[in-house]
Amino acid sequence: MTRNILAPLTLGLVLLFLIGPFIIIVAASFSAGETLAFPPQGFSFKWIAKVFTVESFRQSFGTSLFLAIGGTLAALILGIPAAYAMSRYRLPGAETVRFMVSLPIVVPGIVVGLALLRYFVIPAGVPILLALFLAHTALILPYAVRVVSASLANLRSDMEEAAVILGASRIGAFVRVVLPNIRGGILAAFILGFVTSFNQVPVSLFLSGPGVRTLPIDMLGYMEIVFDPSIAALSSLLAFLSIGIVLLAERFLGFSRYV
Template sequence: MTQKLYTWTILSLVLVFLIGPFLIITAASFSAGDTLAFPPEGFSFKWIVKVFTVESFRESFVTSIILAVGGTLTALILGIPASYAMSRYKLPGAETVRFLVSLPIVVPGIIVGLALLRYFVIPLGISISLALFVAHTALVLPYAVRVVSASLNNLRSDMEEAAVLLGSTRFGAFMRIVLPNIRGGVLAAFILGFVTSFNQVPVSLFLSGPGVRTLPIDMLGYMEIVFDPSIAALSSLLAFFSIGIVFAAERFLGFSRYV
């Protein structure tokens, strides 16, 4: 009995600490008052509605979606062949390749953003949008390689050999045999990459300019100026958005198997 008491005391405390703030901010976003407060003053949807009317939120939301989708797709296009080379070939310099593609996990994002701004955007005249896109692609690359590699390593390589012996080219075998069988892993990598890129802040800090701003950066700027529940409303909307994606992925894919 004491064991059970211990278990539930600890777990409720930890959950209150981890999930509680999220519930409070959700409640606060339904406030009818004009200042951020908990318990909320009255109940209304006005702040939720307001989020959708703020022009810059709409723009930066679209920017973030494009970045997350485009960056993750590009990372997969680069990462899948690299993972395939590392898992199926005797790749010269495999360790160097592994090191290079895992760099974005080790190097803090803020440094990358600054470096790109200072040495690419300013001197070479590369647009901030492109730099942002490249930075987000690089950021997602390690996750893409990790998840896809895990899927590839779970797939027996003699299937490709069998396809080749039946007359297929190596590329054909990859498209017809390998890709359909690692589909789940690729989708999981996409979702993981999307969520990572969408929520990312440090890499985008220095890479914003007029009209180019990701949603989290926009929120950071907005909350310094405005102290009403709209950021709370947006935060809870975003939380539900991310959770919704991950839940759907888990439901239809068994997402957690791959991550």
């Protein structure tokens, strides 16, 4: 009897710990009060509406969208050939390369951001937007390589060999046989990279500058000046956007098979 009660109780506490902060933020975003507080003071949609009127939010959203889409595409352009080479050929030092590619995940983002700022951006005079683009591409690259590699591992190599025997070139076989059969993994890698880049904070914090800030960094700066529920409203919208993207990916791509 005790075991039957303990298991669901433990599960409920874990879910409360994980979902509790999200519920608080969502509730606070519908507050009618003038300051961010919980429990909310009344009910209103005014802070949801205000999010769309703040000019800095619109600009930083555009920057984050550009970095998320552009950085993910660049990471896939680099990561797909790398994953293919490591999956199909016995390359010398392949494990070392695999480890090096994984470093942006292993190393804390604050360290990566500080190192890029001190030893790359400042000495070379790299523009802020270009520095952010390169940094986000580097951060997404490990996810692209890992997800595409998992998709390639489930693809029979003899399909490609059959295409070559029938007269296709290696590049033709890759384009006509391999890519169509791993498109689910590529789309999963794109979605994972997009969400990771869009919500990136530590590296963006070091590399953002005057006039060029990502949305999470702009939200941090906004909270230093204003403490109204609009930040909770924007956080809720972003959370629902991320959840919606992941749910759609799971529904149509089987997202959990690749990550």
